Amino acid sequence: MEKMKPRDRVIAALHQQPVDRIPYVEHLVDVKVGLETLSDEQRTAIFSEITENIGSEKANQAIGLISDLSNLSDPEMVSLAFQVMGLLEPLLSKALGRDNITYWGAAGCFEGGQIYLLNPEEAHRGSAADGIIKSFDDLEKMVFRTDIDQIIAGAEEFLKTKGDLAACALVFLGLDPCWHSMGFETFCEACLLEPDLVTEVLGRITDWYALVMEEICKLDFDFIWAADDIAYHTSPFFSPRVYRRLLLPHTKKVADKITKPWIYHSDGNLLPIWDDLLSQGMNAIHPLESGSMDLDYLKENYGHKVSFVGGIDLRILEAGTPEETEAEVKKLISILGPGYGYLLGASNSVTPDVIPENERAMLAAL
Numbered sequence: 001m002e003k004m005k006p007r008d009r010v011i012a013a014l015h016q017q018p019v020d021r022i023p024y025v026e027h028l029v030d031v032k033v034g035l036e037t038l039s040d041e042q043r044t045a046i047f048s049e050i051t052e053n054i055g056s057e058k059a060n061q062a063i064g065l066i067s068d069l070s071n072l073s074d075p076e077m078v079s080l081a082f083q084v085m086g087l088l089e090p091l092l093s094k095a096l097g098r099d100n101i102t103y104w105g106a107a108g109c110f111e112g113g114q115i116y117l118l119n120p121e122e123a124h125r126g127s128a129a130d131g132i133i134k135s136f137d138d139l140e141k142m143v144f145r146t147d148i149d150q151i152i153a154g155a156e157e158f159l160k161t162k163g164d165l166a167a168c169a170l171v172f173l174g175l176d177p178c179w180h181s182m183g184f185e186t187f188c189e190a191c192l193l194e195p196d197l198v199t200e201v202l203g204r205i206t207d208w209y210a211l212v213m214e215e216i217c218k219l220d221f222d223f224i225w226a227a228d229d230i231a232y233h234t235s236p237f238f239s240p241r242v243y244r245r246l247l248l249p250h251t252k253k254v255a256d257k258i259t260k261p262w263i264y265h266s267d268g269n270l271l272p273i274w275d276d277l278l279s280q281g282m283n284a285i286h287p288l289e290s291g292s293m294d295l296d297y298l299k300e301n302y303g304h305k306v307s308f309v310g311g312i313d314l315r316i317l318e319a320g321t322p323e324e325t326e327a328e329v330k331k332l333i334s335i336l337g338p339g340y341g342y343l344l345g346a347s348n349s350v351t352p353d354v355i356p357e358n359e360r361a362m363l364a365a366l
Contacts, residue, residue, distance in 0.1 A: 006099035007222050010166035014223060014261040014283040014307050016341035022333060023099040024366055025309060027170055027225050027265065027286070028349035031066045031085065034092045036356040037363075046091045053087060054080075063088075090161040097363055099166055099343075102225065105154040106169040106216045131183030133201055142181075142201070144208050152215050159220050166222040168263075171213060173251040173280075174206040175228040179237070181205075191242050198246060206250040213257035224262035226255070226282070231268025233292050243273045248280075255280035263309055267348060268292050278306060286310045290347045295335045307341040312362060314346055318353040322361035329365035 001020040004012070009023045035043055050059045061077075062084035089101045132141055145151075159167055178201055179187040190197045217224070228251065230237055238247070264282040269292040277285075287310035288295065295311065311332045316324050329344065336342040344366055350359060 005164040007162075007164055007166040010099050010343065011222060011261060013340060013343050014263070016304075016307055016339065018340055022337060022366060023166075023343045024097055024345065024363065025100045025166070025343045026098060026345045026350055027102050027168075027227070027263075029092060029096070029098065030350050030352045030354065031063065031088055031092070033350055033352060033354045033356055033359060034088075034096060035063070037359040038092075038095050042095045046088070046095060049091060050084060050087050054083065059084060086158060086161070089158075090163060090165060093165055094163075096359075097366075100222075101158075101162055101165050101167050103155055103158045103167065103169045103221070105151050105158070106171045106212060107227070131186060133181045134183070134186055136197060136200070139200060139204075142204055144204070148212055148215060151212060152219070155216060155219055155221075162220075162222075167220070168223045168225045169216045169219075169221045170225045170227060171216070171254070172205075172209060173226050173228045173254045173264075174202055174209055175230050175247060175251060177205050178202045184237075188237065191238055191246060195246050199250075202247065202250045206253045209254045210257050213254055217257065217259045221260055223283075224258050224260050225265060225286075226258070226262055227265040229268070230266045231270055231292075233268055233289065235269050236273050240273050240276065244276050248276055252280055255282070274302070278302075283307055284309045284341075284343065287345065287347050287349070290315065295332070299336055299338075303336075303339060303341060307343065308336050309343040310345040310347050311336065312344065312346050314348050314351065314354075317346055317358045317362065318351065318355065320355075320358060322357050325358040325361040326365040329362055333366075 001018065004020045006023070009019050009021070010025060012019045013023050035046070038046070047056075047059060054062075058080060062080045066081050066085055092098070093101050132138065155169060178198070182190065182198075182201060187198065213224075236243065258281070261283045263284040263286050264277070264280070265286045267287060267289045269289075270277055270285070271293055284307035286308075288298075288308060290311065290313035295308075298308065312325075313320075313328050316328050320328075332344065333342070344362075346354070
């Protein structure tokens with residue numbers, strides 16, 4: 001085949017069509033690991049381009065902050081870090097051979113590191129702070145962002161940088177923010193003992209995300225990456241019956257607004273709810289957490305229905321050798337590659353603990 005543009009390669013793989021090579025996609029690459037994976041010449045070229053925009057002192061300062069945004073309290077420094085992350089995303093992807101770039105703003109993240117759902121009394125905590133919503137009395141704390149136009153403006157600015165890369169918007173379908181907001185234990189108990197509370201919290205969240213999704217899909221994104229961590233390594237957080245009757249009707253409201261090809265993300269074993277999960281219409285499942293599901297079984301039974309993304313054992317990338325990484329890549333390609341419909345990546349993301357030599361080995365093996 002003739003060489004494909006990254007965008008065309010990704011979209012073809014999501015539709016299980018022929019590709020010139022298996023795409024390499026990640027929803028997140030740790031900046032420091034990504035930079036250390038590159039050659040000195042590549043790093044110099046990237047740094048020069050960034051310093052043209054903001055100056056060398058700010059560039060150095062921001063790159064040092066990016067890997068630990070959660071501990072930043074200075075709004076000016078957070079804003080600087082987000083600015084540099086936006087500049088780095090396409091430059092780093094091109095240098096690594098990654099076929100996509102990811103816009104996180106559609107998930108509700110924006111400068112300041114906040115999430116769309118805030119407790120007015122503790123605005124710095126956001127929806128990811130476990131246990132804010134414990135009862136119906138706490139529902140007044142659910143204050144949703146009304147400035148969706150700001151999210152869209154950020155997306156439009158982001159899309160100016162995509163070039164030939166496949167640009168995706170990362171969103172939530174709603175379950176992940178729901179159980180974080182309620183606290184994991186409260187959420188699990190309420191699914192059985194107080195389902196009306198879950199319905200109210202999740203319903204508000206999915207209504208908001210459905211509005212955002214409708215607007216995001218009007219833009220020039222090539223695909224959507226929808227996240228919702230809903231499973232342990234061994235099984236989902238809830239029974240198939242609870243998922244089907246209580247939770248799925250809400251997340252479908254968001255999924256129904258997706259008009260682009262899309263990838264669904266959840267770590268863990270999804271097999272007990274697999275058919276219900278696929279009823280939402282996604283094109284691919286990510287990240288195939290290593291050891292959680294039988295990949296041969298998935299390929300044989302579902303490879304004609306859905307593409308697969310990820311799967312490269314994060315334990316090897318973080319603690320193994322380049323030789324082990326190469327063997328892992330070849331194994332995954334041998335299982336999931338035939339018939340197309342496979343997009344290579346880590347079995348979660350390129351975390352700060354990934355060894356740069358193993359990242360290089362993964363790319364070389366691909």
